[in-house]
Amino acid sequence: MTTEHEGPGNLVILANFVSPLAVDLTEETVLRQWAEQAPRKLWLTRPGDVLITPTPLSQSFQRYVFHRLGIPEESVDIITVPDTPNLPMATALTEHNLLDPLRTLVNSRPTARLLPTALDEAAAALASDLRIPVVPYETGVPRPGTLRAADAMNTKSGFRAVAQTLGLRLPQGRTCTGAELQQVTSALLACHQQVVLKTDRSAGGHGLHFVSRGDSPPQLPPPSPDSRWVVEEYVEHTRAVSAQGHVSATRVEVAYDGEMRMSGGSFAGYCSPLQDLPEKTREELTQWTLALGSHLAAEGYRGPYSLDAVSTHDGTLHALECNVRRTATTTAHAMVTRLTGGRRAAWSTGTATALVPKSFDEAVNHLADAGLDFQPGDSEGVLFYADRPPDCRIWRYAALAPTHNRLTELEVRLAAALGHGEI
Template sequence: MEQPRGPLIVYANFFSDVAVDLSAHQVLLAWARQARRKIWLMRPGDVLLTPVPLSPEFTRYACDLLGVPAPTLTVITVPVTAGVPMAESLDRAGLTDTVRALGAERPGARLLPLALDSSTVELAARLGLPVAPYGPEGVPPWAVEAVYRLNTKKGFRAAAAELGIRTAPGCVCDAQELVRTVSTMLHRYGEVVVKPDRSAGGHGLRFVSGAHSDWAASLASPGAHPKGDWVVEQRLPDARSVSVQMEALPSGPRALFTGEMHTVAGSYAGYVSPLDRATDIAAQELHHWGAALGRYLSAHGYAGPYGIDALLASDGTLYATESNVRRTATTTPHAMVDRLCARAGVTPSAWLLGRRRSRLPLTFADALHLVQAEGLAWTPDRGEGVVLFADSPDDERSWQYAVIGADAGSTAKMQAALAGVMRFESE
């Protein structure tokens, strides 16, 4: 049974300066499509503030699977303005008073943001709402500072050194030193990864090899890289991208799940949870690091979700690469898996997320019909299956899905069947 809780105003503030600079508007627009999946967090009486609309078909589908009557939910689409946080877009659209009234109508309501940024704390104060999961005492300013700092590569590397967390061999430099630093690192390692200090989802990431003579010109050309700090790390060939997701609580850090990321050119393309048995030692180390970071965050007043991304090298050595002190691309799907399994009365054992392109365009109704007709769709009675958790893609081809099963073998088998049914392109 789901535990009762007060009403939430789910604030999908993808237009935040926590993960990337607000000037990267096109990147933020692409990420904002994930806002539709926040419906999986909602319960009767909740409100969703989203920068992109949800289709009626997807809303009915999600509500049916959750057992939540659709009319009990309120969804407000916020038109966004380039270069400003979502809180300012809410003001410019004249929606702040509407949200304030919705909060006042819901005793005990709290604002649940995607990322805890300074504009969200100010918005919550103007709305007269506490920020979840904080209490009436509010969000300490040093917690917000910790969020900004630990969502940078430089900030995480500094905290990791203090906490005894092994990081990938590398160093921090500013834009003026970037070419010289990359040259030094290439001489030492042969291949490096170049990352903007504040970035996420592979944005701005570059792989540089000493075998290519034009790398320096590409980095030094006007507009090739913005001002600010950069991190240059050794590229670890054949490394596996793994992560642990956790929650900072007053009682101490709590592990939520581990998994392995599937990436294409450094960008997230899927996820498999939990880590397989071959990575048991790495999983233990990830949990140890996650607990250490959680205690650090709690000491700085932070409460809520966070995670550590790492690379498992071919020799079995684990290297942490970054922390994400916010909800990530896997946090909400994991919450969805937990809710669906609880409703079905089964224990969540294995699940995966995928992102694939169909050879032909499909509407949401088309895709759902194919999945149901093949007997692959999740139902509470079945307790396993495919969930189209992200709504119909804008191009009707770039589908995201989850597969929930009893073990990794069953989820992989269902994913293979789904690829055939939806005629996915080869990876």
């Protein structure tokens, strides 16, 4: 698989969690929550790279990451972009007079390349302004038609339209406007016990509303008449799964797959690789992911994407959405692959709750005391792959082990180490 650092030069890693690709920029609260995860991008760095982040990184976290990566402290330049409502992060650089300092750093790295989290128009414009290519585009910067295609595929309606042409099995549903939402919801509830209302541009479970037959009307803010929605039947399922694909100039491949851990319809963690799924179901997920990648390749897209689906009790697969960007799992997978030297490993992400607030160093010490703290050369352990959380209690972690059974043991021990009984 193509890696982030394949090819010459340093990376300018743009942690643009504030992007219109996933949700509308007016959704300030959820964008701010997502931006808190930006420190995890430090795991992608190598000496000489530049990280652009919307969230400051603590010195403790930087020391922690650099030690485990085996690179010198202060070998990565970090630019922090202040919170800027309603502006894509790439545009906010200019708003805060940070473009010229960034240009100076780039000019001292003649083969630098931009690695954005989300390939939006602002990120492409930034690359053009800096005169550097976007990873992994062999021609430098994706053409406007490719950007439009990626933008459309990150909507629920855009995905459904393409999925239908590719023959993917979808929940029964309809695309509609805000003015039509109540009528369409009622029509689908006449056929299905429960439906899901999805704002057209949403991610991570944000913007989903579950409505059952006989419920009172859902308590939603009145949608604007011209807003876009998708209403689908709720598919009773036993597993929520995803596969991560990658498109290069020469091939489309599935990099990894796994099970999504969900909480109230929202993404809460991941476990890879998939296990205990019927082989036929897993193969279908693979084939669907490759078909989607071939479509993206024809549009000129290069890079990562994911396909999310659910599996019913008999193994029937239903595709739900795709994410044409770096996702919540790509950095964790890259981190695990790098720390294990590419050895096969089971890995997971999630959150663990501490009984009392802890500083970053205190939390790491608890891992060390419990024999869980991953160190260079280890084959298993736990890592805090983001910085200290705002409440100092709900810690984002990644765990890795040779087997799934051993992985489960580590996660149970992690909960105990932080003084809380559950993950």
